[in-house]
Amino acid sequence: MDLERALMIAGRLAPLLVPVVLGAVAGRARLFKAPEEALGGLNRFALYFAFPALVVVSLARTPGEVGATWRFFAVNVGLLAVAVASMGALARRLRAEEAPGAHQLVVLFGNVAYLGLPFAERVLPPDAFAIAVLGVAVHVTCSLVGGPVLLLRGASRPPAEVVGRVARQPLVWAPLVGLAVRELPAGPTEVVLELLSPVGQAAAPVALFVLGLYIYLHRGALRPSGVRDVMGWAPKLLVMPALALGLGLLAGLSEVELKATVTLAAMPTAITTFAFALDFGVGRDVTVRAIVWSSTLSLVTLTLLAGWLI
Secondary structure, eight states, rough: OHHHHHHHHHHHHHHHHHHHHEEEEEHHOOOOOHHHHHHHHHHHOOOOOOOIHHHHHHHHHOOOOOOOOHHHHHHHHHHHHHHHHHHHHHHHTTTTTSHHHHHHHHSSBOOOIIIIIIHHHHHSSHHHHHHHHHHHOOOOOOOOHHHHHHHHHSSSOOOHHHHHHHHOOOOHHHHHHHHHTTTSSSHHHHHHHHHHHHHHTTTHHHHHHHHHHHHHHTTGGGGGTTHHHHHHHHHIIHHHHHHHHHHHHTTTOOHHHHHHHHHTOOOEEEEEHHHHHHHSSOOOHHOOOOHHHHHHHHHHHHHHHHHOOO
């Protein structure tokens, strides 16, 4: 890679790194009296307002048709199914201390919204980014449905609990709203976009700030712990992107579909997995270590990925 190309990649990614660093600085400087509560509040703002607004605006403003085929959706769902099944088998074979469901959760639920959307927006062309937005909806839906099921396997929780969680998540139905706004006349469309754009623009900096603060607060999880650390990051950052590339080529995805699929597959474990583990009382240690290790090392792996995408 020549110097000019390296500088171009660095210029694309630097704006993503700055909020992460500021989040860590805020944690170090103790700017929040209750940092975990601050994390929760910022997390809810990004998850329930900012990212849904970003999805709606992104889809509504994408020129032409959003060129995703049924193969794109099939590959992304199949990728998650293969990853979950393989991780469960590996966890059982290694006799992991925590329930296999916790290890499966950290590969199922990637940080496709908080990090994936800002990253895709910086490195993908508009048509590929629009497809990535639809992919985020697929990943989030599968994760919100499958996550509780994996953690609560064998527990007596009613199915309505899982359905309710999914129905209350705006990221699941935001793509439908975005596609509906595209069909409105120009006047109403511009009004909607003018109202939602400022909220959507806050999504990336807020989410990346949260990521930096989270890594700082849980930095103790970076202490080496043998094979558990490798299980927390290698399947998510190395195996899944390679598997996504292979499945995408095998299925005959278009170039933009393939780039969107690999981009989402390469994201580190989502912070939301810790909320699941804490809520259900299963796999807290596994999820914290996976989040911190994969998020930290993704600074390297995503930089390398950007070199392929740009």
